[in-house]
Amino acid sequence: MRCAVAVRQDPQDPIAGLELTELDLDPPDGWVPVTVRAASLNHHDLWSLRGVGLPAERLPMVLGTDAAGVLRDGTEVVVHSVVASPDWHGEETLDPRRTLLSERHPGTLAETVWVPPRNAVPKDPVLTWEEAACLPTAYLTAFRLLFRAADLRPGQTVLVQGAGGGVATAAVLLGRAAGLRVWVTSRTPEKRSRALELGAHEAFETGARLPEQVDAVIETVGEATWSHSLKALRPGGVVAVAGATSGAMPPADLNRVFFRSLRVVGTTMGTRSELVDLQRFLATTGVRPLVDSVTDLQGVPSALGRMAAGDVMGKIVVALGSEK
Template identity: 75%
Template sequence: MRCAYVESQDPEEPLRGLRVGDLPDAGPPLPGWVRVTVRAAALNQHDLFSLRGVGLPVDRLPMILGTDAAGVLDDGTEVIVHSVVPSPAWQGEETLDPRRTLLSELHPGTLAEHVWVPARNVVPKDPALSWTQAASLPTAYLTAYRMLFDAAALRPGRTVLVQGAGGGVATAAIVLGRAAGLRVWVTSRSEARRALAVDIGAHDAFETGARLPEQVDAVVETVGAATWSHSLKALRPGGTVALAGATSGAMPPAELNRIFFRSLRVIGTTMGTRAQLEDLQGMLLATGARPVVDDVVPLDGVGGALARLAAGDMFGKLVVRPGA
């Protein structure tokens, strides 16, 4: 089976360990798993983490990369893959299972001709979504959906600040926030990215760290150390930081005095549930909003696309078509 996989890991030069080639398809690891023929798979920072050795033990190599996919079951059903795999005995919300994994951590991932997943981890794909659009949903767009409407509990008319225009989650938050009737502001160091953010739905865009016209109800935070202080200062009293990443570093000064004195809420969240993935697809169908896709590449183009992701040289999702 042709796939993109981690052969070795290097924290400084992660792409050195990337290979595109053939690995055997071992079949279903457990009863009740189904095979998905992958039509499209999106790239994420998680793929770079795996190549750096973060979250993927060396004794599991070689490991096929990829958490996101849309494809076809053996019976012809078109599906979107939900990549959060709870432990077999877990009962309850899958994201709260301490032993949960994502595809490509314990079980082979989606950057392949086929992927095996638990039957409960597939959501029927509506034909109104293209393969590329559907494959963009399970990580970035699902994370943004949960941040906006679960962690921050935002309602139409509220104001949200999205830190760091251009990344997958930030771009998704702009698209979904605008579609939901939020007032969406965004920050970026890049003038070009600020303009693109406005093009896809942001009401206004500001320099990173800039003083805003007024304080906001919530902040979508995935940048971390570089923007954390600004996120706290931007919030109105009682506001919420929805936190799902820290690409610039995870240990900024906590500023606990600001948090407790202004009754701020900091809500950590990761990915989302299968039910929320269904709701996310329903939202796109109802509003007409669609994922922003920067580029679509064949499997042989994964290395170049991951290099762009590592450099932050993209706006929106990078998607792979394994059969192309």
């Protein structure tokens, strides 16, 4: 089976540890194979290649958390990549022993991925393979951030930090479709302009003073934007956190948090049922994931290089159907 594999790790040059190779895998008992039609890339893949979240003793590891494909009986599915422990009952994201595909089990950047049966979620037929492959990480995370962690309602204002990233772009599209007033920040005028084209109501330079304070902030950047996120909130507002691409140890600014009754809510990915709800949301509203570009497996190293350089707007999709 041809796949994209992390064979070694380098914090400074992560792409150097990536190989495109053939592997024969031995899946866990009871797991089902999904023939992958499309996968998508995430910063999680780069973190794994840098040695964050993926212990070196688990190498080589097939990368990838997102995919859509076909079961042996022809059922079209989206892969839910949050794998709960076998004896866990309840919400998968709260299982302290949960893992993601490509952390303990081989991931989705392969011709075939094996998953527990419940992680093969029926794909809504209105979605293309490329669109469905964008959902399990970035769009599911954004969906949960907006409507569960931040608990936003139509008419409220949300600030999305770092326009251009997968989760941020998803939050703009989903938030606008849900009737939110969506503001974004970005360091580059090109990404601010593109965010406005996608539906953001206002776009600001990173760290800029805003016209008014907001009900919630979607935070995936971390240290570089944390102070601004707290200052941007109205009293009682919430910062919903699902990442820290610029660093995870900013000053807490606890005086501001308790004096203004701010809430900080963390979340990771989403549940199987939320992935079902997300597909219904897309089918009902007509919103579709923004695809930056489509490549094949051979193009994964250069695509990850673009991602590492911040030269991406939306999702990079890896088409595997033509490689069967």
